[in-house]
């Protein structure tokens with residue numbers, strides 16, 4: 271018998287009484303309730319924001335090194351609980367437990383990075399002044415309260431990408447996770463509390479989009495860090511436009527691609543395509559739903575790709591031998607099925623299609639693979655699907671491949687499979703993306719690298735370590751150590 275989580279909100283260092291407003295189901299076995307959770311009321315959201323606001327001055331005044339040291343304790347707790355965290359995550363979001371474990375490790379890496387940055391991070395620079403007697407320097411200051419609004423597909427690492435840099439720099443946080451993964455979010459906040467983060471520095475509100483909306487509308491929230499769908503990210507940006515100094519760091523999905531050049535190592539190219547398309551059942555924002563293949567390789571590539579895709583085992587997330595698990599919920603299955611149907615109606619050549627969902631009790635859906643020429647109006651090759659659904663698209667020249675890659679509204683992740691440095695540079699410069707990979711899948715970023723995209727994928731405030739830019743603002747300091755006033759630009763000081 272597996273245990274069920276009693277969901278509680280965490281406000282001002284206190285756990286509120288559990289409530290069961292909504293049930294959190296295991297997508298591999300829809301009759302298993304992972305936990306029951308409260309929808310935060312508008313008053314509870316307001317109280318979480320004011321707790322964060324009240325905790326801000328004390329936390330900001332705490333030395334950066336001492337703030338970072340709290341993360342050392344958190345790292346020990348994550349190491350202690352890695353297996354339990356991975357198992358809970360697998361039950362809640364359906365990712366295979368081996369992937370969940372890797373995600374816990376990714377979260378741990380963020381925490382370790384924050385700890386190390388306490389003593390090594392640079393948070394200002396000394397600059398020159400026109401006046402010899404003046405010292406000038408910049409210094410980063412925290413904004414204040416950061417709302418952390420996160421998705422279900424990376425329910426542990428992505429929150430830490432945001433909570434880590436925010437707290438390191440002296441901000442306080444209100445965390446609103448996806449309602450698909452409230453249990454792992456609650457566990458994470460329990461670990462923050464156990465690690466000794468002061469009351470009010472990390473607050474947890476749970477529930478649906480209305481809860482996130484109330485949080486984002488609060489004028490006391492200075493920064494919103496968001497990863498999730500374009501529709502929600504756009505809504506956050508619109509609501510935030512009403513506030514003059516609101517910062518939004520948004521990462522909003524992709525229509526990523528792997529480009530397979532004619533000089534590619536063949537097996538590596540097939541594996542990179544398979545991992546990009548089907549790891550996490552295609553539910554990473556960096557998953558590739560387009561493999562752009564040189565026409566001379568296409569016949570052989572398509573055959574090897576389909577043969578490999580047929581062999582992949584989508585099954586129980588708790589069985590480490592399975593390649594991947596179910597989709598996150600029924601809605602996810604219906605969305606992918608509707609794109610599979612759309613592909614057929616748009617006239618593509620279907621190479622592999624699921625007959626029907628493989629398991630009636632879970633949200634399983636085997637891969638869908640098709641081949642099509644690049645066409646500007648084909649919706650399936652332009653819209654984000656978020657599931658095991660992938661197009662193989664032929665190209666003739668590198669210029670064609672870059673044009674096909676760029677012909678979407680998104681620009682998140684790109685992988686190029688080539689042995690040629692010249693080609694790698696060509697795609698690096700000509701394509702629009704945030705993360706570029708060579709001879710690798712389009713997934714698998716590490717926390718000390720910036721993570722984000724351009725166009726509909728993001729607004730230039732990448733997550734993970736690079737989030738420091740969004741959660742602080744740079745101030746300028748100019749200090750005169752002369753005995754009279756001398757001004758820049760030759761401004762006269764005679765009175």
Ligand code: UN1
Pocket residue numbers: 376423424428497553554555556557712713714715716
């Ligand atoms: C996401 O897909 O939302 O780069 C995050 C990766 C992971 C993070 C993915 N480190 O694939």
